[in-house]
Amino acid sequence: MASDNYKYKILLMGNPNVGKSVIFSKLTGLDALAANYPGTTVTYTIGTISFNDKKGTLIDVPGTYSLDVTSEAEKIAKDFLNQGADGIIFVLDSTNLERNLNLAFQVLEYKIPIVFVLNMLDVAKRKGIEIDVDKLSQLLGAPVIPQIAVLGQGLKKVLQTTFKVIEEKRIANFSIIGQDNWEKAKYIASQVQVKKLVSGKIPLVEKLDDLTVTPWPGLPIMAFIILVSMALVVGGGKAIRSVILLPLFNRFYIPFIENIVHTFLNLGFIQNTIGSIIDLTIFSNILVGDFGVLIKGVEWPIALVLPYVLLFYFILSILEDSGLLPRLGILVDGFMKKIGLQGGNIIPIFLGYGCAVPAILGTRAATTLKERKIISILVTLSVPCVSQTGAFIVLLGNHSFWLVLLMIGLSFLVLFSTGQILAKIIPGKVDPIIIEVPNLLYPNLKALFRKVFIRIKNFMIEAELPMIMAILFAAVVYEFGILKSLGEILKPLIVSWLGLPQEASILLVLGIVRRELAVLPMMEMGLTTQQLFVGATVAMFYMPCISVFGVLAQEFKFKFALFIALFTTSFALLLGGIINHLINLFSLLASLLGVM
Ligand SMILES: Nc1nc2c(ncn2[C@@H]2O[C@H](COP(=O)(O)OP(=O)(O)OP(=O)(O)O)[C@@H](O)[C@H]2O)c(=O)[nH]1
Numbered sequence: 001m002a003s004d005n006y007k008y009k010i011l012l013m014g015n016p017n018v019g020k021s022v023i024f025s026k027l028t029g030l031d032a033l034a035a036n037y038p039g040t041t042v043t044y045t046i047g048t049i050s051f052n053d054k055k056g057t058l059i060d061v062p063g064t065y066s067l068d069v070t071s072e073a074e075k076i077a078k079d080f081l082n083q084g085a086d087g088i089i090f091v092l093d094s095t096n097l098e099r100n101l102n103l104a105f106q107v108l109e110y111k112i113p114i115v116f117v118l119n120m121l122d123v124a125k126r127k128g129i130e131i132d133v134d135k136l137s138q139l140l141g142a143p144v145i146p147q148i149a150v151l152g153q154g155l156k157k158v159l160q161t162t163f164k165v166i167e168e169k170r171i172a173n174f175s176i177i178g179q180d181n182w183e184k185a186k187y188i189a190s191q192v193q194v195k196k197l198v199s200g201k202i203p204l205v206e207k208l209d210d211l212t213v214t215p216w217p218g219l220p221i222m223a224f225i226i227l228v229s230m231a232l233v234v235g236g237g238k239a240i241r242s243v244i245l246l247p248l249f250n251r252f253y254i255p256f257i258e259n260i261v262h263t264f265l266n267l268g269f270i271q272n273t274i275g276s277i278i279d280l281t282i283f284s285n286i287l288v289g290d291f292g293v294l295i296k297g298v299e300w301p302i303a304l305v306l307p308y309v310l311l312f313y314f315i316l317s318i319l320e321d322s323g324l325l326p327r328l329g330i331l332v333d334g335f336m337k338k339i340g341l342q343g344g345n346i347i348p349i350f351l352g353y354g355c356a357v358p359a360i361l362g363t364r365a366a367t368t369l370k371e372r373k374i375i376s377i378l379v380t381l382s383v384p385c386v387s388q389t390g391a392f393i394v395l396l397g398n399h400s401f402w403l404v405l406l407m408i409g410l411s412f413l414v415l416f417s418t419g420q421i422l423a424k425i426i427p428g429k430v431d432p433i434i435i436e437v438p439n440l441l442y443p444n445l446k447a448l449f450r451k452v453f454i455r456i457k458n459f460m461i462e463a464e465l466p467m468i469m470a471i472l473f474a475a476v477v478y479e480f481g482i483l484k485s486l487g488e489i490l491k492p493l494i495v496s497w498l499g500l501p502q503e504a505s506i507l508l509v510l511g512i513v514r515r516e517l518a519v520l521p522m523m524e525m526g527l528t529t530q531q532l533f534v535g536a537t538v539a540m541f542y543m544p545c546i547s548v549f550g551v552l553a554q555e556f557k558f559k560f561a562l563f564i565a566l567f568t569t570s571f572a573l574l575l576g577g578i579i580n581h582l583i584n585l586f587s588l589l590a591s592l593l594g595v596m
């Protein structure tokens, strides 16, 4: 028997998308990301659980269909089993019992004390599936606890039973032998499960469930949903920005902060100390001037970008939790094949429109290295993150909304053509589509708000500090004339090749810190339409920001990260220059022909 302080090691396992992470979060109180598609958890999360005086370390193992080790997730799951554990909580999706039991039998071979949680009973009910829990428990020779994880009822029972089987070292005692795992799974499912026709009106989700998996009417429905989502982010973002945030910022925040800074700098004691070392006008400019850190450091991330980030994550979370995203994957499979990928890869690409870091981590669910590399290159090169998209909308949308659309079109064109080339030159194979179609679910509102809150919190933490540091840096180089020297050095590139003003050299420096910083400073530069478009093109395809570089180096080799940085930077500068010269040439021809 274990000592009082002993923590049992407990694995939380099961197929992908069965609710493990929801159960994990409820049992441990930690936030594990959950979403309605397979492969949300690609690496494990560890938390602590306790019941009375008993304690355990619970590990949220990535979901797998088998233990065959064809993907990173399966490798992690198998490694955990090989290392051994005191107990397993095995989550079953009651709407997919047979497939779930197939994995269960593979896990049972490890002879570790086990408890089954029969989850998603609400969805099963909606589909007219009824399961005889007692009989299932009897056939499996282990406890089975019915559950609707999102509601979180009965979790105490899960804890109690888990510690009980562990202490009793109760290994599943099932009696069906002599058949292969699939046959056993099929047999048990047939014994415990009854499928009835649902009487009465079919709920809307159930209808949509069927309509969204075939090209007709699936594709138009999806196109409609995506267009409405985009309109909500763009229109809603603009409304929040111009009706609420900017007036607050301009009328209250700026006068308030300027007042404080000026009062502070006018204090005799400050004049005598700091004032005797540096010119206080410079100091004031660094704090509240054109590039003032207390002005731009708040205006850019909060008044300009945050509304778009908030709405984007809200909509992304709804798409994720409803199960619409993987359906989109099935519908666009043919298109994805052309760029060397398969439908399921739409999920990491979609995540990339939020931020490339989770997108690159999300590629772990992909089965081949070729897919992982193609997605990572495409996301880094031509998928703008949400902060950058927000910045584009602010910068270009103020001028003409067509410019925003043109920019989006250009990014798709690059994504598609680069994908086609990468598909040919990157060695390796791509497996046929493997994504399963999850049940369509009504997003749970509490879980949804929590998820958006966490994402916004992360955005604030990850964006604010680097942003302030970068703006401070920009303010200092600007005020001390260093920007001028940098501009001189980069003049051939910035002025002659790209046709931008010399001061635009700062964009290339700031863009390394955060992608939106390669865009936002252009607002203060009084650029022409041509310059705006060229500048935006460079920013769009420019190198990954520091965090993305870090995750690329961690997930692949450092050399690969370096290659992507060099490739994207050269591509951005080359394309920007070509566009600039083409427009020049076009204007020249037009004026020669007397059109303009
Ligand atoms: N309606 C309903 N939805 C549930 C239930 N349990 C989980 N979900 C939802 O199902 C989806 C999948 O849950 P996750 O916890 O991410 O699944 P997972 O098993 O961790 O999946 P992977 O990380 O991909 O292995 C999420 O959208 C959950 O909100 C349930 O009992 N009922």
Ligand SMILES: [Mg+2]
Binding pocket: 020, 021, 022, 033, 034, 040, 041, 063
């Ligand atoms: Mg998970």
